[in-house]
Amino acid sequence: MPIRFTSLAGARIGRGLDNNTIRRRAPLSAVRTPWQPEKPPPKTTPHLFLLVVEHDRLLSAELSASGFPVLRCRGPLQALQLGLQHRPQLALIDAEAPGANPTTLARRLWEELHIECLVAINGDTHPGAGQPCPPGTLGYLIKPPQQSQLRSLVTLALNYAAERRRHAETHTRLSGAIDRNREISVAVGIYMERLQVEQEEAFEALRGYARANQQKLLELARTVIHAREDKQELVQRIARHYAR
Structure with a gap:
């Protein structure tokens, strides 16, 4: 007599010829079938890199000790x-890095790359101290x-x-949207002028x-x-709404 299988509460019970042998199998939901996709790997956060231009390792060592990933040159x-x-x-x-004019390099x-800079100087005697920061330089x-x-x-x-x-x-996205449509550009100009x-x-x-008014x-x-x-x-009505 062949073995007969009966499904019961997520388990399969198999009875042999003598009705004494019982085998339990895992529920079907717990068995991975070939068509089930694997879970995607967790998303990783991009690394936060700092570029350090220096003649010694003082700044990069201090930054690394503070937990900042550093690219040194x-x-x-x-x-x-x-x-x-x-x-x-x-x-x-570092203002003392060999061959580096910090103002020129920061600019x-x-x-060219939209990377802003801090400039490390030796004391308040540096020409840049106390002066407005040049383009690309956030501070000293x-x-x-x-x-x-x-x-x-x-x-x-x-x-x-x-x-x-x-x-x-x-600003780049808004400028592109305005430039692509002349009528929007004109309306923006009217608002700016008024x-x-x-x-x-x-x-x-x-x-x-x-x-707010469900209008294009x-x-x-x-x-x-x-x-x-x-x-x-x-x-004026548009301006009052914007000021809320």
């Missing part, structure tokens, strides 16, 4: 190469720094640089008002353009 050419390859979030330039890192760091001060300053600079990048990306505000604020005000931005732009007697009132 000795001169401007290697700094630009590493910056292009790894896109660090911030650069720290190139910012203009007095050497030798205490570890707690270095960690706080670098963290502050990272947050500020990230905020500046987000602002620049937003209220004496910047382009980004004008665009955000129009977009926010359109969303292009439709609102056309209303602003073609409104006559009540144009100023419409612009």
